[in-house]
Amino acid sequence: MKKLIFAFVFSLFLGINHLWAQSADKIEMADTMRANGKIYVVVAVLSIVLLGILIYLILIDRKITKLEREMK
Amino acid sequence: MKWWKIMTIILLFYTLIGGFLLPVPRLAIVNESIRNLYFHVPMWFGMIIILAISVYYALRYLRQPTELNDLYAVESANVGILLGILGIVTGMVWAQYTWGTYWHGDPKQNASAIALLIYLAYSVLRNSLEDAQQRAKVSAVYNVFAFATLIPLLFILPRLTDSMHPGNGGNPGFNSYDLDSTMRMVFYPAVIAWTLLGWWIVTLRVRWRVLQNRVNENALKVESSLLA
Numbered sequence: 001m002k003k004l005i006f007a008f009v010f011s012l013f014l015g016i017n018h019l020w021a022q023s024a025d026k027i028e029m030a031d032t033m034r035a036n037g038k039i040y041v042v043v044a045v046l047s048i049v050l051l052g053i054l055i056y057l058i059l060i061d062r063k064i065t066k067l068e069r070e071m072k
Numbered sequence: 073m074k075w076w077k078i079m080t081i082i083l084l085f086y087t088l089i090g091g092f093l094l095p096v097p098r099l100a101i102v103n104e105s106i107r108n109l110y111f112h113v114p115m116w117f118g119m120i121i122i123l124a125i126s127v128y129y130a131l132r133y134l135r136q137p138t139e140l141n142d143l144y145a146v147e148s149a150n151v152g153i154l155l156g157i158l159g160i161v162t163g164m165v166w167a168q169y170t171w172g173t174y175w176h177g178d179p180k181q182n183a184s185a186i187a188l189l190i191y192l193a194y195s196v197l198r199n200s201l202e203d204a205q206q207r208a209k210v211s212a213v214y215n216v217f218a219f220a221t222l223i224p225l226l227f228i229l230p231r232l233t234d235s236m237h238p239g240n241g242g243n244p245g246f247n248s249y250d251l252d253s254t255m256r257m258v259f260y261p262a263v264i265a266w267t268l269l270g271w272w273i274v275t276l277r278v279r280w281r282v283l284q285n286r287v288n289e290n291a292l293k294v295e296s297s298l299l300a
Contacts, residue, residue: 002075009079012260027098043092050088054081057272058073064279071286 080272083265087111090258097255101170108166110258114266115159116184120226122270123152123191123219130215133208139285140278142208145215147277149194151270156188171236180230180237187225190218 033039091110099106126148133141163181164174175181197214201207230237 006075006079009083009261009264012257027100028103029098030104039092043089046088046092047085050084054084057276058077060276061073061077061272064276064283067283068279071283 076268077272080265080268083261084269087114087258087262087265091262094258095254097252105166105169106255108162109255110262112159112162112166113259114263115155115162116226117263118267118270119152119155119159120222121267122148122155122274123222125271125274126152127215127219130212133212137205137208139282142212143278143281144274145212146198147274147281149191149215150277151274153188153191153195154273155266155270156184156191160184160188176236178230178237179233179235180226183225183229187222190221194218 030039087110091107096104096106126145129141129145129148133145160181163184167176167178167181168174171178194211194214198207198211201210231239
């Protein structure tokens with residue numbers, strides 16, 4: 001069951017490579033931000049925030065597990 | 073750590089990195105803000121799934137009144153409300169930039185506000201009852217009715233009138249645009265990621281409440297043994 005769910009979820013990522021090509025037309029997008037690489041700054045900052053929140057969540061999880069063991 | 077928690081973390085990072093860096097269709101009006109699809113919409117999908125779990129546990133409680141069934145029902149409802157609030161607030165920000173106002177009065181916007189109020193009333197109802205068993209039973213019944221009103225409010229009524237939301241009121245859904253398969257590759261994992269994160273929080277809250285109940289029970293035992 002676990003393996004099946006994992007396989008299903010990661011199959012959603014397949015086929016990334018051939019979709020990079022993008023037709024440029026007149027619609028305004030954040031192309032400059034991408035060209036000069038500033039977008040990576042945004043992604044880095046958000047990743048750090050997400051990482052921090054997830055570490056906090058894991059620490060709470062561990063603390064509860066410890067208490068559960070003590071209560072038994 | 074459980075396997076699904078590791079999957080949650082991987083999928084969240086994939087959502088964030090893929091959501092910002094993978095290509096998206098170039099569309100007028102929404103422009104780059106189309107990437108909100110990976111963050112705003114999963115709040116609602118997550119809310120629906122978590123609230124469905126909540127009503128499942130409410131029904132289980134009505135058949136088999138146990139502490140855990142009640143705790144899962146109420147904590148799922150709480151996380152569902154949290155996701156709903158995040159959904160409505162992120163939607164307002166997005167609406168300001170694409171529709172021109174924070175509150176457009178769009179049927180789906182109004183309906184989701186009503187749905188949230190119905191679920192907030194669930195919390196009010198629960199907290200207004202003193203007796204634990206009565207509280208659990210009454211809120212379980214209310215939960216079923218709340219979920220039953222959620223479905224027409226979010227899925228049926230907005231489709232019957234003019235709505236600015238994609239896929240409603242004759243508007244095409246996002247999936248009918250070009251290059252939709254790239255967006256789906258981030259969108260589906262994003263829905264799973266945010267829903268699992270919500271479920272993780274539910275389990276933490278339930279485990280914490282169980283511990284709290286044990287502590288209270290032990291305190292009561294000590295108290296009664298002292299009185300005897």
